Each structure stands twice: as C-alpha cells, then as structure tokens.
Amino acid sequence: MIRLVSCGCRFTHREGISIERPHGAGNYAFVFFRSKAEVTVNGRSRQAESNSYILFSPDSPHAYRDLERPYVNDWFHCEGEGLEELLRRLGFPTDRLLPASDPSLVPRHILELQNTGREGGPFQEEIAELELRSLLTKLAAAQARDTAPARTLRYAEQLSRLRADLYGSPDARVSVEELASRVNLSKSYFQHLYKETFGCSVVTDMIRGRVEYAKYLLASTALPVGEIGRLCGYDSETHFMRQFKQFAGMTPGAYRKGLH
Known part of the structure; x- marks a missing residue:
C-alpha cells in the first residue's frame, strides 16, 4: 500500500x-x-x-x-x-x-x-x-x-469533448465525416489527429463505446440481444453480434450467461 x-x-x-x-x-x-x-x-x-x-x-x-x-x-x-x-x-x-x-x-x-x-x-x-x-x-x-506535437495540443480540448460525446451517446448514428466537421477538419486529417491524440482510431472508440453500453444493458436488463443491438446504434443484429464478439471476446449471449 x-x-x-x-x-x-x-x-x-x-x-x-x-x-x-x-x-x-x-x-x-x-x-x-x-x-x-x-x-x-x-x-x-x-x-x-x-x-x-x-x-x-x-x-x-x-x-x-x-x-x-x-x-x-x-x-x-x-x-x-x-x-x-x-x-x-x-x-x-x-x-x-x-x-x-x-x-x-x-x-x-x-x-x-x-x-x-x-x-x-x-x-x-x-x-x-x-x-x-x-x-x-x-x-x-x-x-x-x-510533449505531444503542437498540432495535437491545438485540437486536444475539442477532440476530448468529442470523445466524451461518443462514449456518452453510444446509440448515436454518426459518420466519421460528421465528426470531422464538428471540429472543422477534413476526414483524413481528423482521423490522423484522433489516433495521434488517443492512440486508437475514432471508429475503434465508437465501437468500444457501443460495446461497453451493450455490456451494461446485458447485465442490467432482460432485453433481447437484437433490441440491445438497436439501442446501441446497430441496424443489423448480425453486425452487432460480430463486433461485440470482436471486442468482448465472446457473443452477447455468452457474456450475459457468464454474469449469472
């Protein structure tokens, strides 16, 4: 200690x-x-x-x-x-x-x-x-x-707010282009700065936020897996299950079963 x-x-x-x-x-x-x-x-x-x-x-x-x-x-x-x-x-x-x-x-x-x-x-x-x-x-x-590059520091506050919004609204259906426009950057430069600032791509962060919210819903509700996928911003249950397994290492059903 x-x-x-x-x-x-x-x-x-x-x-x-x-x-x-x-x-x-x-x-x-x-x-x-x-x-x-x-x-x-x-x-x-x-x-x-x-x-x-x-x-x-x-x-x-x-x-x-x-x-x-x-x-x-x-x-x-x-x-x-x-x-x-x-x-x-x-x-x-x-x-x-x-x-x-x-x-x-x-x-x-x-x-x-x-x-x-x-x-x-x-x-x-x-x-x-x-x-x-x-x-x-x-x-x-x-x-x-x-010690980060000056270009990263310039946009650090805006990118941090945007990242907080992503994790705070995992159900939002938003494109990378829309996110880039919020900070008045081109799509390619925005993606470069985002990864340079946080060490991962913005798409990865979007998926992580959705999967974390899905874990919460799987643990605290009895909602069907398909409905949880919809609430996490997915139009396709198959797509949701594939990304969930990719990031959580198991299917949504297996995750829920392991909680009990």
Missing part, C-alpha cells in the same frame, strides 16, 4: 523558508511551488517558478529556499510498497522541476489528502492511497500531453 506520511496545503511562510536535507527525506517528498524558489538537487541549483513541482527521491540530497515573500507551497510525503512500481510504470520523473499545466490540479488533491487525514475514519488509508495514485497518474498524463 502507498501511504501518506504527511501533507500541507497552502502553507504560507511570511518570513520565508529554507529546507535542507543533505541525506534526502527518507521518503518521497513532493513540493508544489506557488511562489518562486531556489531548488538544489544533488548539488545542482535551479529556479522554481510559481506553479511548478518536483518529486524528490528518498535518498536524493536536496534543499530549497524562498526567492520571494511571503513564500507559499503545497507538499506531501509518501512511501510504501508499490510506489516505485507506479512511478516506473507512469514514467514519472523524480528530482526534476516540472511546470504544472493545470495549476489547480495539485492543490485540489492535496486539500483532499489533508481533509482525509483530519476526518479519519475506517478507510482513511485507502482513500489517501487512491488520492495519491490519482494525482500522480494525472500529472503523468499531463506530462505526456505537454
């Missing part, structure tokens, strides 16, 4: 601050700089701009001090089995200053961590672990987006 050791949200140091850890913190220390600071890691110093962050490794010698007052930051310390594996899987860099593309993301999560600690309760540790995993994963995802 990944454990929260301590945390602080919007800590304000009116007289400034100077932290020195020549042997590291002994656990992973995360700092979100709301104010400018000087950060030294393994003997190398850099200026941390406001809305930047760093995750210090447990044994990395490091220090940081204010460059403006009042100095404000958010922080947490964490440790535990599974943390190194998570960071490795996410490709999350340690001991490196990074800009926060969404400055509100970190404070929101750290505030939740702080509230969880204050409220206590029987599932306090589980909630804190989920919050930590969520924050680190979202930051890693943001890092990946920030």
Whole structure:
C-alpha cells in the first residue's frame, strides 16, 4: 500500500523558508511551488517558478529556499510498497522541476489528502492511497500531453469533448465525416489527429463505446440481444453480434450467461 506520511496545503511562510536535507527525506517528498524558489538537487541549483513541482527521491540530497515573500507551497510525503512500481510504470520523473499545466490540479488533491487525514475514519488509508495514485497518474498524463506535437495540443480540448460525446451517446448514428466537421477538419486529417491524440482510431472508440453500453444493458436488463443491438446504434443484429464478439471476446449471449 502507498501511504501518506504527511501533507500541507497552502502553507504560507511570511518570513520565508529554507529546507535542507543533505541525506534526502527518507521518503518521497513532493513540493508544489506557488511562489518562486531556489531548488538544489544533488548539488545542482535551479529556479522554481510559481506553479511548478518536483518529486524528490528518498535518498536524493536536496534543499530549497524562498526567492520571494511571503513564500507559499503545497507538499506531501509518501512511501510504501508499490510506489516505485507506479512511478516506473507512469514514467514519472523524480528530482526534476516540472511546470504544472493545470495549476489547480495539485492543490485540489492535496486539500483532499489533508481533509482525509483530519476526518479519519475506517478507510482513511485507502482513500489517501487512491488520492495519491490519482494525482500522480494525472500529472503523468499531463506530462505526456505537454510533449505531444503542437498540432495535437491545438485540437486536444475539442477532440476530448468529442470523445466524451461518443462514449456518452453510444446509440448515436454518426459518420466519421460528421465528426470531422464538428471540429472543422477534413476526414483524413481528423482521423490522423484522433489516433495521434488517443492512440486508437475514432471508429475503434465508437465501437468500444457501443460495446461497453451493450455490456451494461446485458447485465442490467432482460432485453433481447437484437433490441440491445438497436439501442446501441446497430441496424443489423448480425453486425452487432460480430463486433461485440470482436471486442468482448465472446457473443452477447455468452457474456450475459457468464454474469449469472
């Protein structure tokens, strides 16, 4: 389990601050700089701009001090089995200053961590672990987006909204041409950008959304398979069953039978 050791949200140091850890913190220390600071890691110093962050490794010698007052930051310390594996899987860099593309993301999560600690309760540790995993994963995802080609970033918000619509309306009968027109792109360029952004084609996402909705209907209703196919946007029951098996690995009937 990944454990929260301590945390602080919007800590304000009116007289400034100077932290020195020549042997590291002994656990992973995360700092979100709301104010400018000087950060030294393994003997190398850099200026941390406001809305930047760093995750210090447990044994990395490091220090940081204010460059403006009042100095404000958010922080947490964490440790535990599974943390190194998570960071490795996410490709999350340690001991490196990074800009926060969404400055509100970190404070929101750290505030939740702080509230969880204050409220206590029987599932306090589980909630804190989920919050930590969520924050680190979202930051890693943001890092990946920030390194994407400029053309992808330009349309990222529009494509994300369109993708949410696809999954939210799996019964909609819409063509790729219509989807491309929503973002004022040609069909071929739209398909290229969509795959570059999400790692799969828009057609694949359309089918996935329909199959996921079909799974829900198969599990929660007694509707015939043909009717479920119609509600998921299919005119042909045969076509529905073929695509369902392709993505789910079994027929709709077998899927429903396996639930009981």
